[in-house]
Structure formats: C-alpha cells, structure tokens
Amino acid sequence: MKTVETLDVIVHTISLASATSRSYELRAPDGALPSFEAGAHIDVHLGPSLIRQYSLCNSPQDTGRYLICVQRDDAGRGGSRTLHRDLTVGQRLRISPPRNHFPLVTSSRYVLVAGGIGITPLLSMAEALAARGAAFVLHHYTSSQATAPLLERLQTSAFAERTVIHRSDQGDSVRAGLPTELLTPDPDTAVYVCGPDGFMTHVTAQATAVGWQPGQIHTERFTPAAPPPAGGEAGTEFTVRIASTGIGYPVPADRTIADVLTANGVEVELSCEQGICGACLTPVLVGEPDHRDEVQTPDEHAANTQITICCSRARTPELLLDL
Amino acid sequence: MTTALPRPAALPRDCTFDPDDWAILARHWYPVALSREIGDAPTAVRLLDETLVAYRVGGSVVVAHDICPHRGVPLSLGGGDGSGITCAYHGLRFGEGGRCVRVPAHPESKIPSRLNLRTFPVVERYGLVWTCLRPAPDADPVIPAMAHWDDEGFQQINCPSIDIAAFAGRQLEGFLDVAHFGFVHLDSFGDPGDTVVPDYSPVRHEHGFSVDYWSTASNYPHGTDKQAPPGFRWLRHFDVHLPFTATLVVHFPDGGRLNIMNAASPVSARQTRMFAPIARDFDTDQPVQAVYDFNRTVFEEDRAIVEVQKPENLPLDPKLEVHIPADRSSIAYRRGLRELGLSHFFTA
Ligand code: FES
Ligand code: FES
Ligand SMILES: [Fe+2]
Numbered sequence: 213m214k215t216v217e218t219l220d221v222i223v224h225t226i227s228l229a230s231a232t233s234r235s236y237e238l239r240a241p242d243g244a245l246p247s248f249e250a251g252a253h254i255d256v257h258l259g260p261s262l263i264r265q266y267s268l269c270n271s272p273q274d275t276g277r278y279l280i281c282v283q284r285d286d287a288g289r290g291g292s293r294t295l296h297r298d299l300t301v302g303q304r305l306r307i308s309p310p311r312n313h314f315p316l317v318t319s320s321r322y323v324l325v326a327g328g329i330g331i332t333p334l335l336s337m338a339e340a341l342a343a344r345g346a347a348f349v350l351h352h353y354t355s356s357q358a359t360a361p362l363l364e365r366l367q368t369s370a371f372a373e374r375t376v377i378h379r380s381d382q383g384d385s386v387r388a389g390l391p392t393e394l395l396t397p398d399p400d401t402a403v404y405v406c407g408p409d410g411f412m413t414h415v416t417a418q419a420t421a422v423g424w425q426p427g428q429i430h431t432e433r434f435t436p437a438a439p440p441p442a443g444g445e446a447g448t449e450f451t452v453r454i455a456s457t458g459i460g461y462p463v464p465a466d467r468t469i470a471d472v473l474t475a476n477g478v479e480v481e482l483s484c485e486q487g488i489c490g491a492c493l494t495p496v497l498v499g500e501p502d503h504r505d506e507v508q509t510p511d512e513h514a515a516n517t518q519i520t521i522c523c524s525r526a527r528t529p530e531l532l533l534d535l
Numbered sequence: 536m537t538t539a540l541p542r543p544a545a546l547p548r549d550c551t552f553d554p555d556d557w558a559i560l561a562r563h564w565y566p567v568a569l570s571r572e573i574g575d576a577p578t579a580v581r582l583l584d585e586t587l588v589a590y591r592v593g594g595s596v597v598v599a600h601d602i603c604p605h606r607g608v609p610l611s612l613g614g615g616d617g618s619g620i621t622c623a624y625h626g627l628r629f630g631e632g633g634r635c636v637r638v639p640a641h642p643e644s645k646i647p648s649r650l651n652l653r654t655f656p657v658v659e660r661y662g663l664v665w666t667c668l669r670p671a672p673d674a675d676p677v678i679p680a681m682a683h684w685d686d687e688g689f690q691q692i693n694c695p696s697i698d699i700a701a702f703a704g705r706q707l708e709g710f711l712d713v714a715h716f717g718f719v720h721l722d723s724f725g726d727p728g729d730t731v732v733p734d735y736s737p738v739r740h741e742h743g744f745s746v747d748y749w750s751t752a753s754n755y756p757h758g759t760d761k762q763a764p765p766g767f768r769w770l771r772h773f774d775v776h777l778p779f780t781a782t783l784v785v786h787f788p789d790g791g792r793l794n795i796m797n798a799a800s801p802v803s804a805r806q807t808r809m810f811a812p813i814a815r816d817f818d819t820d821q822p823v824q825a826v827y828d829f830n831r832t833v834f835e836e837d838r839a840i841v842e843v844q845k846p847e848n849l850p851l852d853p854k855l856e857v858h859i860p861a862d863r864s865s866i867a868y869r870r871g872l873r874e875l876g877l878s879h880f881f882t883a
Contacts, residue, residue: 313749313768409736416747417738426747426772427786484858489866491853506736 218257223303224277233283233329233361234296238305239276248272248310250340251333255308264291267332268310269362271339281361283329314432316340319402322348323393325415327386327407329361333432334406342371349374351391353407356381386411390418397423405431450526454478454535455497469521478535480521487523494521499531547584551804556877557583562671563778564678565800566663566810567598569693573664577620579611581802585668587655590620592631596659598666599633599652661796661812662693679742679776682784683794683814690819694811694830701841703779703799703807704849708868709837710781710797711773714861716752719840723833724756734860737867743775744867754785756829763788773864777871791817805847809834851877
C-alpha cells in the first residue's frame with residue numbers, strides 16, 4: 213500500500229448552491245494549493261471511516277482555492293449530511309491532493325451531459341474548455357429550478373449561451389430523448405456524462421444505441437451504483453406480513469426486511485445483500501415496495517410483484533409477502 | 536416396423552448436458568478449429584459432445600459427423616487429398632458438401648443419397664472455423680462480432696487454442712472477472728497492490744451485454760519497460776455474446792487498442808477449447824510468438840483456477856453462490872444465460 217499524503221485546508225466560505233446543496237470554498241492556510249485538472253476530485257476526510265470524494269467544480273485556472281458542491285442526500289451514506297450539518301466557516305479540514313480519474317481527452321468537440329449534482333466535474337471542464345476556446349455544449353438535467361445545483365453560476369458564466377438547462381418538472385427529462393448533439397454520432401466529439409447511476413447508464417445506453425462508440429463516452433460515478441444496505445437511516449418504519457402465517461413484523465428504519473425476518477426465524481435466501489444479485493427476490497401480494505435494487509428492470513419495478521428483501525423497503529404501511 | 540434411424544433432433548450419445556440445455560446451446564455458433572489447422576486430411580473435433588470431422592475440399596471447409604454412414608467408422612481415421620476424404624474401412628469417398636462420390640466395391644452403381652455425410656454449416660471468420668449443430672432453418676449465421684479485426688492498421692493474430700478441463704461458462708465468466716488480476720495474474724500483468732474494483736455497470740444488448748470498466752489496473756506485461764502515466768485509468772470494454780463468447784478491447788495510454796476475443800467452445804459440459812483471435816494496432820512489426828507466449832501465460836493462470844472451481848458448472852440461481860459488487864458482470868452473465876432458457880444449474 214502506498215502511504216496517502218494529505219493536505220490541510222480551511223473552510224473559507226459556505227454558500228447555498230440550491231435549496232438542497234451547498235458550495236464549500238477551501239483554501240490553504242498558507243495560500244498555496246496544488247494545481248488540478250478539470251475533472252479532478254479530492255477525498256475529504258470527515259471522520260476515521262468517513263472519507264468522501266467530491267469533484268472540484270471551479271476553473272482549473274482559478275488557483276489558490278478548491279470549490280466543491282455537495283447535495284444533501286438523506287438516503288445516502290452519511291457524508292453529505294455530516295458536511296451540511298457540521299462544517300463551519302474557519303474550520304480545518306483534511307483532504308487528499310486532487311486526483312483526476314475523469315480527464316478531458318483531446319478532441320475537436322465536446323458534449324457535456326450532467327444529471328443533478330453530476331454538474332460539478334463538468335462545470336470545471338466547461339470552464340477549462342471555455343478558457344481554451346474549445347467547441348462544446350453543456351446540458352444540465354435537473355428536477356426543478358429550486359433544486360438545480362449551481363444554477364446561478366451557470367447562468368452568469370462565460371458559456372451561458374452554450375448551456376442548456378433541462379427541467380423534468382417541465383417535462384424535459386433525459387427519458388424524453390437525448391440532447392440534440394447526441395442524436396447523430398460524430399467520431400470527432402468526446403462525450404462526458406456525470407450524474408446518478410441510472411442517468412449515466414441511460415444516457416450511455418441510448419447514445420451507444422444510436423451509434424456512439426463506447427470509447428467516446430466518458431463517465432464518472434460519484435455515488436455507489438448500488439443503494440447501500442439498509443443500516444443507518446434507510447427510511448421509515450413499516451410492517452411486513454407473511455402470507456403463510458399471517459404474522460406481521462415491524463421493520464424499523466435502520467433494519468432490512470431480511471434482517472427482521474431472519475431474527476424472527478423466518479427462513480429467507482440471501483446472497484449479495486446489496487440489491488445486485490436477485491437471490492432474495494420475494495413475491496409481493498399486497499402493498500407497494502420502495503425498490504432499492506438494481507436487479508429488476510424498471511418495468512419489473514413498476515409491476516411491484518417482487519421485492520428484494522435485502523435492501524428494498526415499503527411505500528405503503530404494510531407489505532404482504534408470499535412466504 | 537419402422538426403423539429407428541438417427542433423427543436430426545437426437546442428442547449426442549453420452550451427452551453431458553441436460554437435454555433441454557443441449558437443445559438451446561446447439562442453436563448457437565461456435566468455433567471448432569483454427570482455419571490453419573484444417574487441411575486436406577480429415578481432422579476430428581468435438582462440440583457439445585458431438586464428434587465431428589473437418590476437412591478441406593477445393594478451399595472450403597466441410598464439417599460433418601465423424602461417423603461413416605456405411606458402418607460407423609470414424610472418418611477422421613481415413614485420409615484426404617484436397618478433393619475429398621476416404622474412409623479407412625471400405626474406402627467410401629466423400630467430397631464437397633460431404634457428398635459420397637465413390638463406393639469402391641461398386642464403382643458403377645448408383646450411390647444412394649443416404650450415404651452422404653450429415654454436414655453442418657460452416658463460416659470461416661477471424662481465422663476460425665465456426666459451425667452450428669442445430670441451425671434454425673433459413674436463418675443467417677450469427678457469429679459474434681469482433682471490432683478492429685478488419686480495420687486498417689490492425690494486425691491479426693490467432694493464438695493456438697487452449698484446452699481447459701472445465702465448463703465453458705466458468706471459463707467465460709473468468710474472462711469477464713475484473714477482481715482477480717492482482718491475485719491470479721501475478722506472473723503476467725497483475726498488480727497485487729492494485730486490487731480495488733471501481734464501480735461499473737453492464738448494459739444489455741441484443742446478444743448479451745457490454746461493460747465499460749475503468750480502473751488503474753495496468754495491462755502492460757511484467758518485464759516490459761512501458762509504464763502508464765501516474766493515475767492513468769485504463770478502459771476495458773467487454774462485450775459478451777451469449778452463451779460463451781466475449782471480446783475485450785483494452786485502451787492503452789498511447790492510444791493503442793488491443794482486442795482479444797475469448798471464444799469458449801463447449802466440447803462437453805466439463806471440457807472447453809478456448810480460441811483467442813487478437814487484433815492490435817501497435818507493435819504490429821513484433822513477432823507474434825511473443826503474443827502467443829504472453830497469452831498462454833495469462834490463460835494458464837486462469838486455467839489453474841477454473842479447473843478447480845466447484846461446482847464444475849455455473850450455478851445460474853443467484854442463491855447458490857455469494858455475490859459482491861465486483862461481480863456485476865458475472866451476475867449479468869448468469870442472468871443472460873437464464874434468459875436463453877438454460878436451466879438454473881447446468882448438469883454434469
Ligand atoms: S441478496 Fe442479492 S439482491 Fe438481495
Ligand atoms: S476469492 Fe473468489 S473464489 Fe475464492
Ligand atoms: Fe484472468
């Protein structure tokens with residue numbers, strides 16, 4: 213193992229970036245920070261076992277500070293909540309030097325496609341591309357005006373005319389179709405996609421389907437693709453009832469259906485315990501699951517006939533399982 | 536009384552597969568030999584427990600049952616001269632399309648059409664002889680695609696095949712597995728200090744699925760002086776064509792591309808012949824023997840593992856093994872096999 217070098221920074225400014233996200237400006241106590249490339253991220257040490265990656269969203273030419281933007285995710289693994297709740301201006305923070313796993317390749321043209329908070333690395337790329345006079349367009353898919361992160365900065369940027377904001381509350385989501393520039397493949401264009409897992413998978417699949425080469429599409433995952441196993445704050449309490457016995461068991465917010473059933477002597481099958489393999493799929497007779505797996509297709513999710521009991525929860529107060 | 540002649544739908548004798556699984560697998564195309572290995576002489580090959588004979592007449596390859604329709608002697612015991620093959624027992628001669636062209640005992644008599652060999656369709660591609668035991672009537676052959684093979688500037692290399700005493704599904708799954716490099720490939724390219732598997736997600740398509748896998752795990756062979764720039768992320772693009780073929784395009788730091796096809800030919804449920812055509816656009820002037828040797832090392836490392844895996848087959852029911860996030864390709868692979876209609880557990 214390599215030893216990991218870290219940097220000490222000071223939280224210089226905290227500002228609202230949307231109703232649900234905040235920008236943090238980090239500076240070095242002595243004024244100097246290593247330079248970075250567009251697409252780079254830093255590891256932020258929030259606690260002994262709480263290290264989170266955040267993309268830098270300022271311009272790489274903007275030396276002397278790092279800007280990150282963090283969306284609060286109450287169903288997440290705790291990093292964003294800690295930041296939102298505990299970070300204060302003037303506080304010291306330990307971070308890693310910037311690392312780039314999402315570098316800009318050389319290309320004649322670029323199409324940047326962001327979903328939600330996935331805008332962060334792409335914003336930095338847009339800054340870099342604008343600074344060097346490159347041809348590009350930036351698409352930002354958000355759910356609403358209020359929750360669109362960094363909207364103000366986008367609208368006042370040097371590349372505001374080359375930025376297209378799509379709002380799904382106005383019916384303009386990526387499900388409705390690809391951005392215009394992606395409708396026909398172009399070998400001289402590099403495509404960068406960042407956003408939630410499903411968003412990236414969808415855009416990549418659609419773009420490949422119209423003929424873009426996989427090597428042209430660059431993605432970076434900034435959250436784990438699988439929902440975390442329910443441990444911690446996974447939702448609200450509900451009841452699972454077993455059809456064969458009629459017995460109902462309360463499933464508290466911090467335990468999984470599988471945990472509760474096993475603890476009560478109900479035999480269930482488990483393998484991955486994180487919603488990726490399908491071993492625990494169980495028929496649902498009554499009630500609406502809150503699906504958190506990636507085993508079933510969107511259609512199967514919509515049908516609500518089966519649930520992965522290792523990670524999914526309930527939208528209704530009770531679920532009746534065919535066990 | 537009607538006679539019980541072998542019907543086209545009959546299973547091979549000593550079939551090691553579940554009959555329904557066999558019927559599904561037999562609809563697909565598999566390579567059975569390297570083109571360069573098939574000449575005038577009849578050569579025995581095996582696919583899905585069926586013994587086949589391959590020979591060349593007038594430049595094209597014939598693949599047929601390796602059983603003389605006369606008295607059942609393997610044709611691969613006979614000889615050939617480029618215009619046909621001759622059975623070792625009574626000298627029956629077979630030419631183009633497996634047609635019987637001579638019965639030495641009755642040179643002047645009419646040759647019954649039932650003396651023709653039972654042949655299978657043949658396509659030569661990527662330097663391999665592909666065939667299909669139960670092609671759908673009137674359907675075009677579906678041979679897995681291999682990017683770059685015919686591209687300008689790419690060198691085509693066909694490694695010698697490798698025999699593996701394991702099920703093709705296990706072998707193919709091993710080819711897709713991205714978590715074993717730093718443990719199994721220590722003599723070839725693996726780095727025991729770089730074993731973390733970054734997230735990736737398989738995307739389904741018509742013939743299977745594809746995966747873009749980005750990681751820092753290097754593909755340079757140990758012992759070369761080449762090194763990726765620090766922090767370089769390698770893109771490995773996998774494309775799976777169900778049931779047993781996959782290609783892997785490795786994107787090198789200097790822009791070079793290496794495409795390796797892993798075509799696992801199911802000899803039986805416990806035996807696999809692995810073919811590996813390769814296309815690359817770098818080092819194209821270097822001797823191919825070095826590529827053969829490197830690939831041999833890599834696949835021998837894999838072989839040592841797949842031959843000892845238990846159960847010998849691939850459990851398609853996700854409950855039968857434990858899965859970790861690095862296994863997304865394996866999970867997609869097994870799901871794909873289930874969707875072909877294969878049974879939850881291949882029998883052996
Ligand atoms: S145990 Fe794998 S999906 Fe639930
Ligand atoms: S560690 Fe995976 S099979 Fe043993
Ligand atoms: Fe391997």
